[in-house]
Amino acid sequence: MKASSLYGRFGSGKAVLRVEDESLLTGRGSFADDVNAPGQAYVLFLRSTYPHARIVSIDTSAAAQMPGVIATVTGHELAKAGVKPLPTSADFRRADGSATAAPPRYAMAVDTVRFVGEAVAAVVAESRAQARDALEAIQVEYEPLSIVIDPLAAVSPGSPLVWPAATNNVAAEIRHGDVAAATKAFDSAAHVVALDLVNQRLAPCPIEPRAVLASYDAKDDRFTLRVSSQTPTGLRDTLCDMLGVGHDKVRVLVGDVGGGFGMKTGLYPEDAVLAHCARKVGRPLKWSAERIDELLAASHGRDVTSKAELALDASGRVQALRVSSLANLGAYATPAGVVIQLLIGPWVSTSIYDIPLIDIRIRGVLTHTSPTGAYRGAGRPEAIYLIERLMDAAARKLKLDPAELRRRNMIRPAQMPYRNPMDKTYDSGNFESVLDQAMKLADWTGFEGRQAESSRRGRLRGRGMAAFLEWTGADVFEEQVTVTVSADGYVELFSATQAMGQGLATTYAQLAVDVFDVPLEKIRIVQGDTDRGTGFGSAGSRSLFVGGSAIRVASERTVKHAQDLAATALEAAASDIEYAAGTFTVAGTDRRIGLFELARREPQHEIRLVSVSSVAGPTWPNGCHICEAEIDPDTGHVAIVSYASVNDVGRVVNPLIVIGQLDGGAVQGIGQALCENFVYDAETGQALTGSFMDYALPRSSIVADFRTTMDESTPCLNNAMGVKGVGELGTIGATPAVVNAVLDALARAGVGKPLDTLQMPLTSERVWRALHASPEAQQRAAD
Secondary structure, X not given: OOOOOOOHHHOOOOOOOOOOHHHHHOXXXXXXXXXXXXXXXXXXXXXXXXXXXEEEEEEOXXXXXXXXXXXXXXXXXXXHOOOOOEOOOOOXXXXXXXXXXXXXXXXXXXXXXXXXXXXXXXXXXXXXXXXXXXXXHOEEEEEEOOOOOOHHHHOOOOOOOOOOOOHHHEEEEEEEEXXXXXXXXXXXXXXXXXXXXXXXXXXXXXXXXXXXXXXXXXXXXXXXXXXXXXXXXXXXXXXXXXXXXXXXXXXXXXXXXXXXXXXXXXXXXXXXXXXHHHHHHOOOEEEEOOHHHHHHHOOEEEEEEEEEEEEEOOOOOEEEEEEEEEEEEEOOOOHHHHHHHHHHHHHOOOOOEOOOOEEEEEEEEEOOOOOEOOOOOOOHHHHHHHHHHHHHHHHHHHOOOHHHHHHXXXXXXXXXXXXXXXXXXXOOOOHHHHHHHHHHHOOHHHHHHHHHHHHHOOOEEEEEEEEEEOOEOOOOOEEEXXXXXXXXXXXXXXXXXXXXXXXXXXXXXXXXXXXXXXXXXXXXXXXXXXXXXXXXXXXXOOHHHHHHHHHHXXXXXHHHHHHHHHHHHHXXXXXXXXXXXXXXXXXXXXXXXXXXHHHHHOOOOEEEEEEEEEOOOOEOOEEEEEEEEEEOOOOOOEEEEEEXXXXXXXXXXXXXXXXXXXXXXXXXXXXXXXXXXXXEOOOOOOEOOOOOOOOOOOOHHHEOOEEEEEOOOOOOOOOXXXXXXXXXXXXXXXXXXXXXXHHHHHHHOOOOOHHHHOOOOOOHHHHHHHHHHOHHHHHHHHO
8 A cells, every 4th residue: 555645745744824724714713602502591600809708698589580580509509409519639648648638619619718709609691781780689798718828928837728627728748859869969069059939820811711601401311511622521521520420411512712721621610500500490501701700710820939959060060959849729729730730840840951869849839819720831831940040040150151051961862761850751852952953043152242232222131041841741642533534525533632723623634634645625624522532632732742643543544444445346455455646546457446435335425433542652842942132221121132942843744833833832931931920919819910901911022033943853752753742842941041031131231149039020120120229230330
């Protein structure tokens, strides 16, 4: 069997324009809020204005009598009806060996509210306006309780407790590494650098807010939910557990998704409330989040406070890494929130460096804030930020070029496969080569001239580097794909992974073209229906290397199956059948039959195959990102004047899509470095950044010059295609690269101690204060 190159220009490795874009750009996309059902009613939620309070009473009687109101519901009523709490983390322990200690999280608060924005009641009405009016008629009597917002304050003796069993507000704790050996390495080190660092709290902010359309079929005793989700199967399974029904009783449908960024993994309280109420009132129900709902009540990301230290010998070789972190879990210990910080982040803590010893202690801390969960990178940006900040701090202390210090500590290709101190094995990587390419792309040696030119214009210029890797795959390496070759001339492939703007339909179609050798427009990629197939979904940059590999394998198995059918039809041995351009031919003859003609001969007029396949393990994409930034010393404003990156993502299926993912991810990382910060008032617990008037997002003009290249010379060895995950790589590298560039500019201007205390986001005010608070810089300016 062989394939031609007739349609090779549409296959993998080619910059094919995205097939999704025409419908999206012409307004023909189908997002969750675009879908309506006959006879639907609307749901709105009353949210707590208190960060911590006992619910004395909730009176919905007046609301229930208002025009258009169909029903009201409270947390107590849901619990009485048998709706179970959402899952919380159960995989970790506290220091004394006891299980994770955290309050149960109900779909709506029962007895106690624990953060501003937590839902306490819901109204079902004929219209949104009527539901909104009814919300104002609900009377809730609260007894305010003491609060704690900051994780450092939360673990202090005598602080208010979020949950009585979580003494000192520590829900779970873990320690990785060899404490004694690391301590010995620090005691004997020639140099030690230590930094107190904060990865601030972020709000993911996808362009499409969440929406839910829930219906219940009493005849079949079956729920259908239309949602915006990255993981339809997981959402379904959690809902079934909460409602106490079998998995066959819930169908989840997902159409177009306007961004996920980790925020749309799993079930939210609103999903369960709508399903329950749809069954209760016997009508389809719809809820569409407003932006304030998303900022207050959707999961947040990051929020980790760390003390990080490196022990180095006299030559600059790192002997040990020591980290002590407080991870702010918010009011509830969600499974994702705990595992991301206590386990996934540490997996990449030593990054691309040959660091023999670690001592990493992480405490998951409860506070009266919205729960944290996945956000693009999920633990890896936090860990990489620590090690890359330490590398630059060590380079300054040892008076070494930051690139040289990194080079001295890099894992070499000869060490592959390499097992890091967290017992994770890197299958491939040539980190020094990526570093060299990035330095050339950024013109590292020409920096002094550019700095001088900036100085002539009255600007302070600095450069920053991040050399790093990340782990991808979510540790779920199996996917199922259903292939249907139809008589009408199309090949349809269904996958339980989920597109959310990253171009999966195009990428998957290109992989299918590689095998089926038919025009791209003959390939249909279908996702988002748990009745048609289930799987983990899309998270942890797993879609291409797990889902795409499954597409490739399923396509090959289908062609092989069709080859056997063709052999029968052509009365020849299967080994004599050749395949090219959608046609099977008996070798050396003119006897042939088309793929779609074969499908027409089948009893159902189609060839259908269900394929389950897996990859051997995770991928370890890596890169080197170099940023140059200018500071206006009069205002503290930071301008990114150059951003160059080389990225090892293994084999590239579609360069346009990969570069879009890398650059888009980098902008999100830059947002953390320079402007994004979700802030609660420490005294009142109120969100001070509850709208886009106050929560600053990066603009498209934030980078003047993006230069992005990809290195395909080191393919992944854990999947047959050699691809590596790409969706989160840019975000992980950008934050430390930008921060290091700003700090370098400040250091060159003579700023001393403030370098070690300056925290993200590096707003104009913070940078200006660092410049003007430093006696060294003031003296240098006077001179």
